[in-house]
Amino acid sequence: MNLTLLLHVLGVVVWVGGMFFAYMALRPVAASVLEPPQRLTLWAGVFGRFFPWVWAAVALILGSGLHMLAKLGGMEAPHYALTMLALGLAMMLIFAHVFFAPYGRLKRAVAGQDWKAGGAALGQIRSLIGINLSLGLLTIAVVFVGRWLLLAS
Numbered sequence: 001m002n003l004t005l006l007l008h009v010l011g012v013v014v015w016v017g018g019m020f021f022a023y024m025a026l027r028p029v030a031a032s033v034l035e036p037p038q039r040l041t042l043w044a045g046v047f048g049r050f051f052p053w054v055w056a057a058v059a060l061i062l063g064s065g066l067h068m069l070a071k072l073g074g075m076e077a078p079h080y081a082l083t084m085l086a087l088g089l090a091m092m093l094i095f096a097h098v099f100f101a102p103y104g105r106l107k108r109a110v111a112g113q114d115w116k117a118g119g120a121a122l123g124q125i126r127s128l129i130g131i132n133l134s135l136g137l138l139t140i141a142v143v144f145v146g147r148w149l150l151l152a153s
């Protein structure tokens with residue numbers, strides 16, 4: 001299970017760490033120093049680089065997570081592992097929505113230089129990534145608190 005856990009955690013580091021950097025560091029600076037045309041073009045490019053890595057992370061996290069879950073007894077696994085499955089699936093659905101809906105609109109708006117529509121799409125992406133970042137940090141906390149409670153009981 002060690003290699004599987006390593007792949008799982010690497011996927012989590014790439015996805016959650018990338019969201020943390022984008023949301024907490026890049027976003028406020030881009031908002032304060034760039035005008036909409038540069039800012040929206042920057043974000044379309046940043047997401048174009050980051051999202052393929054997120055798809056790879058999602059595949060790795062889901063594959064390794066389900067594999068470990070099966071070894072822990074499937075639906076008989078500890079509650080924290082099943083909670084992780086639920087939170088992880090919610091995060092993946094939110095990411096898929098971001099990718100296919102507002103990110104698609106952002107790319108089209110940047111290509112057509114429609115900065116108003118681009119700003120609206122970026123606003124939606126920002127809210128959804130804020131939610132996913134919170135869910136990701138919560139999921140990490142759930143594993144450790146869950147394990148601790150299991151050991152303490």
Ligand code: HEM
Binds near residue numbers: 085135136139143
């Ligand atoms: C999508 C479905 C997912 C499934 C089925 C799943 C399943 C699992 C399982 C079975 C373990 C091993 C638990 C143990 O040995 O006690 C684990 C570990 C872990 N998972 Fe997940 N997971 C999923 C998604 C996620 C997500 C989205 C995150 C974070 C954002 C995450 C973070 C972690 C962490 C931090 C560990 C503990 C690593 C360690 O032992 O240090 N998982 N996961």
